[in-house]
Amino acid sequence: MEIVEDTVYLTDSELKRLNQVIQKMIAEMKLYREFNWKSLKSIAQKYDEYNIRIPKPKAVVVPMKKQEVIGMAMQYFQSLGNDIYHQIVQAVMQQKKNVIVEVYDKHEIHDYTEMNEFDMPRYDDIPNVKRIKGKPQSTVYVPLHSDYSRVEKNAIGAEATLSDLYAFVHEISHLLDYNPNITENKTRKLVAESTAIAFEMGLSEFLLEKERFPREAIIYEYNTRANHLFNCLELFYMFLELIDSKNLVEEITKESLVQLQDKLQYKAKYTKYLFHRILKERSSLLTLGNYGIAAMLSPTISQKLRDSKKREKILEYLEYVKNDQLDKFFDPLELGEQDIDYDTMFQNMQMQLDKINGREPYKREI
Numbered sequence: 001m002e003i004v005e006d007t008v009y010l011t012d013s014e015l016k017r018l019n020q021v022i023q024k025m026i027a028e029m030k031l032y033r034e035f036n037w038k039s040l041k042s043i044a045q046k047y048d049e050y051n052i053r054i055p056k057p058k059a060v061v062v063p064m065k066k067q068e069v070i071g072m073a074m075q076y077f078q079s080l081g082n083d084i085y086h087q088i089v090q091a092v093m094q095q096k097k098n099v100i101v102e103v104y105d106k107h108e109i110h111d112y113t114e115m116n117e118f119d120m121p122r123y124d125d126i127p128n129v130k131r132i133k134g135k136p137q138s139t140v141y142v143p144l145h146s147d148y149s150r151v152e153k154n155a156i157g158a159e160a161t162l163s164d165l166y167a168f169v170h171e172i173s174h175l176l177d178y179n180p181n182i183t184e185n186k187t188r189k190l191v192a193e194s195t196a197i198a199f200e201m202g203l204s205e206f207l208l209e210k211e212r213f214p215r216e217a218i219i220y221e222y223n224t225r226a227n228h229l230f231n232c233l234e235l236f237y238m239f240l241e242l243i244d245s246k247n248l249v250e251e252i253t254k255e256s257l258v259q260l261q262d263k264l265q266y267k268a269k270y271t272k273y274l275f276h277r278i279l280k281e282r283s284s285l286l287t288l289g290n291y292g293i294a295a296m297l298s299p300t301i302s303q304k305l306r307d308s309k310k311r312e313k314i315l316e317y318l319e320y321v322k323n324d325q326l327d328k329f330f331d332p333l334e335l336g337e338q339d340i341d342y343d344t345m346f347q348n349m350q351m352q353l354d355k356i357n358g359r360e361p362y363k364r365e366i
Ligand SMILES: [Zn+2]
Pocket: 170, 174, 192, 193, 196
């Protein structure tokens, strides 16, 4: 076998494990296959063709007070109309007995074993929402300063930062398409992140209009997320290709892996990371798919969400997701029926990117 630079090679035992995991994943991936197996692949391919450009942002940290984070988030939700605002108020003000929202300084929590009244951990060190299967209660965790890759708390000495506002909006938005009566919601398994990230993207537009924060800080939040989503999309696409080749050749060999990398011209960095994820953490591959789908759908969802004339469509979408209507949830997004309307999808993506980055609309050369 010819050794090609940048090609990633697996050992025999790694290869065996890769085949085992992919075999197991084929069943789990059925959901993705039914809905958008092909479209995900096409999207990832078209991503190159459409030349979506996401500038690497410069890190900007904006200090905030904790109350300001909550207040600003509520102002944003209010700007999205009564329906949404009402649901959020119920959740955040904890009038609904089924939700606890915990906002705390992560540096001040020393005991992560403490439990809350739902018998769930009181704290967690990353923003997320937890539920116990079959029970209606949710705990929303928003640890302030959880993003240590960006800044150390002591470096700014603030209660919170703009990043915490994004995390708060993201996690709270997860409540909007959740239905405690459905334990296995397939639709939500696909698009939960699309919903939450659409609300994040809408926040960027809202904050730009408010002019309360420096534009660079908003660009930083937006582009960091957008880059993350497209990385997930690319990785997930590679993973789908791997599954396809496993179906084709039955057993992935060292040679077929080399051919695949060759054919797709993957960067070694990506390939290594993907193999790592497949070999180490199988469940995280589904998360990868969820974020990949968000790359496609979130700009369209957030655009309609912010448009009072089209918001009705998103309320419909949220209802369909909430009630696991896999055959319907896509319709309100108006992205095609039988065939996905990629042009509109990519235009929406590009338009939002340009708007946030303050660029002239980008014209695609055909
Ligand atoms: Zn999320």
